[in-house]
Amino acid sequence: MAQANVRVTMTPGWQRALRPALRRTENELTRMVAEDARRLVGVKTGDLKRTIHARGNRVYVGTSYWHYHEFGTRPHLILPRHRQALYWPGAVHPVASVNHPGTRANPFMRTALRRARTLRDM
Template identity: 35%
Template structure:
């Protein structure tokens, strides 16, 4: 005659193991967040380096069995670079006209038609590279 033992883990204990402050799910999301932020800094378009320097990671949030974290670039123009811009008109803010040095000399205008810019989704690509290595599926969010 054999012996049999049943082990039961209640749902509250399981939830604490998975999503508690040092739970497996929280640690995995934190690793994915760190990997995404590192990749984001490497992949950010660079002109002056300011955009690259504004990457931040938020805290880890646990709601039920859902664990979330975010990485963001806080530069005021980050969304326009990431998502692209539509054609728009540029007007001066503090002066009566815009002025710049063109190939034939000084150019002055009251407004300029900007053709828009293509999207450069470096942060999405960073998440796919960084978190993707850890088994996460990354889709565009909002």
């Protein structure tokens, strides 16, 4: 099969013209990742889901505990911080400590980041 000779000529200022298109594409990808993360995150109260936002080319999660959902936790002992015992609604009586079994990871952010995407023409 014969190869065709193709000549590509770049006009002056092509880089300047490319920047806005790249920025729009970057922002669109970021928005898609944030949407997927909100869709994939586990919901108990909805607080974590509500704090996932795309700003520019970054995805922000506005809770201090998102990484426990993303990576899970090992079994651990829960001790009281401010009182002598732990108590919660539904507990039969106060307890000195609780053996937490740990939580399974739900990698919502990593899954959202790695998902294959198709961009529409912008």
